[in-house]
Amino acid sequence: MIAKAADFSSSRLGVSFEFFPPKTEKMEETLWACIERLAPLDPTFVSVTYGAGGSTRERTHTTVARLIGETNLKPAAHLTCVDATREQVDEVARGYWDVGVRHVVALRGDPAAGVGVRYQPSEGGYASTPDLIRGLKEIGDFEITVSAYPEKHPESPDIAADIQLLKRKVEAGATRAITQFFFDNDGFDRYVDRVRAAGIEIPIVPGLVPVLNFEQTARFAAKTGATVPRWLADRFAGLEDDPQTRQLVAAAIAAEQAFDLLDRGYRDFHFYTMNRADLVYAICHLMGVRPRKDAVVEAAA
Structure with a gap:
């Protein structure tokens, strides 16, 4: 039996949204139309991605600063270890702290060369996500969200190794994990059971991707180790x-x-929006998430 949105009206669901920084003026308009559409749903936070090797560094920082200055949303800025020294990464983190960011999505990051190229720490850089988390905690009392992989990271030998890495992230200071997107809820349940059996108690938030473009989603899944089922x-x-x-x-x-x-008891959800709002808004509405009347997105200056 399919659950009805009304079944969950008595318990507030937590939703969060991921955006990516725009490359052009047109993409900027699309992003902010998306933000304005989704902001009234009062997300727990919104995250802004950070390209390989810091390739979107300035655009990410600009987007995050504008979110703080023009909205009531709580931004979480992505930060990676790829192709940067500790000093460079710390500089970005201090810049986030200075503009008011208190939540970071800490990621090792994938090599700029893409799939098939094994990650190598930069000389003088952070070697891993746990190292990055410890460095961030020295800069400020950031809330730290990290990644989790129900089907394992492509570079991991198995899920057990992934879970042990997640445990080290938690020991370093992570307080929440968001999963790579998946389509097999049974597999996700089994993963969460194994995480709990390993003594990890932080929230494991399922990451969901509305399939706006099937071919694009399938290509991205191939890069991240996510399975696209035949159905x-x-x-x-x-x-x-x-x-x-x-x-x-x-x-x-x-x-x-x-x-x-x-139906399985999960109450927090993270949506990979692809900077498109309508589909995500509709899904949230069906789930019973309704606009908050006092949610504000100020007009751009």
Whole structure:
């Protein structure tokens, strides 16, 4: 039986949203239209990604600073170890702290060269996410969110090794983990059971991606080790030139997954928005998340 949104109206659900910094003026408009649409849902936080090797460093910082200056949202800035010395990473972290950021998504990051290139710490750089977390804690009392991989990180030998790394992240100071997106809720449940059996008690927040573009999602999944099941491909088959139906199908699939997770007892969800609001807003609405009347996004100066 599919859960109904009304079933959850008595207990507030926690949602958070991920955005990426814009590269062009048009993308800037799209991003802020997305933020303005989703802000009234009163997310727990919103995160802003950080490209490999700090390739979006300035744009990430600008987006985060604008979120603080023009909205009531609580931004979480991504920060990685890739292609940077400790001093360079610390400089970015201090810059975040100075503009009012108190929440960081701490990631090792993937090599700029992409899939198939094994990560190598930069000379004088942070060697791992636990090292980065300890460095951040020396700069300020940041809230630290980290990544988790229900199907294991592509470089890990197995899930057990991934879980041990997650444990070291927690010991270093992490207080929440967000998963890579997945489509197998049974597999996610088994992963959480193994995490708890390892003595890890921080929240493990499922990361969900509405499939706006199936081919794009499949390519990204291949890079991150996420499995795209055959049934998902079948649901989008024949819709390559039918964007309206694709959007309806995407909403149905994401809502179905979210409702099943609600039935399993999960109450916090992280959405990879791809800087597109309508589908995420619709899914949140179906889940029972409603706008907060006093939520504010100020007009740009």
